[in-house]
Amino acid sequence: MKELEKVKNISIASTLFILAVIIGLLTYKRPKNTFALNTKTALEKITSDSFFVPLVNVNNQNYKLIDVRSSYEFDKGHLDTAINISTPEILKEANLEIFKSLKKAGKTVVLYGNNPEEVNTTLLILYQLGYNNVKLLKAEISYLQNRLITKNSDIEKSEKDIAEFIKESTKNADSSSVIQIVTPPKKVITVKQKKKKTAEGGC
Template identity: 50%
Template sequence: MKELEKTKRLSIAAVLTILVILIALLSYKRPEHLYTVNTQDTLEKVVNNNYLITLEDLNQENHVLVDVRNSFDFNKGHLDNAINITSPEILEDDNSRIINKIKEENKTIVLYGNTPNETTLPYLLLSQLGYDNLKILTVKNSYNQNKLITENFVIENNATDIDAFIQESVKNKEAAMKKLKARAIPKVQPTPKKVIPVKKKKKMPIEGGC
């Protein structure tokens, strides 16, 4: 009887486990946004300045201006024909549909804010999601008597050659390793143990009897 009860309990536990797994599989929802580009490739892309454009480079037919500032600043003044998609809301359903539509139309999304720094986060986020139709407008926005003033923002070029820096670092590391090997302390030979001979005691002659 006890063995039968144990068998029933094991069967019930197995059924419950299977039900839990099935419920988990049925309730699993695939994430809407998945990264398709790894961080390393994105950073390599950011190293070059091909994604930066100025006001003179704007093409109204092929470019769609996306203002990433908050709605207050946007309503206060914005560039002509720009749409407002704030950075925190860049992945909301309505905004995702707009971004996808722009890509389907083979147009380029041009992000801009008060400074190019405001566009860094949405640019990197969309880049890792696989959007390659992105540009950043290098402008600075300010207000004078509630009138928007937009002017080109000069971004300093990075004069550092990253590949040369990496190669130089490798060379320095190899040179440092060679120096360490040259300064390596020689192994200390163990001191031989001195063997002190033990003198055997002479046996005393046995005295004779009476």
């Protein structure tokens, strides 16, 4: 009787498990945005001068300027012909459609913010998503008496080979690390012997 009860419990558990798997498969949705490139590959490709656009070339007909600042900052003042897609809203479906249509039209997207550092994350995300037509404007934006001031931004060029650094870091992370236990050398403490005092006085 107990064995029949066990078999019954096992069959109920198996049926519930199979049902859970079927429901999971039926309700599974692929994520809308998947990276076409991993971070390592994207960093290797974007650490070159070809991804920077100087301020003097901003009027190129093939470029589409996108301001990644907030709508408040954009309304305060922006570059001519620029459209506003702030960084937190970059992955919205309507905004990704804009990037898709610009890529299809063969246009180069030029991102800018208050400074190039502000745009780095947005550039990396879009590039990893497969938008290899994205560049970064070498400009700094400020205001003087509510007037927009733009000036060239000098981007520091690293003296080290970044691609080689990434490659070396990956190699070190992949290699199996061997833990070596190093025993510290024993300290020898010398104890000074006290000199015996000579007996004072006498008989």
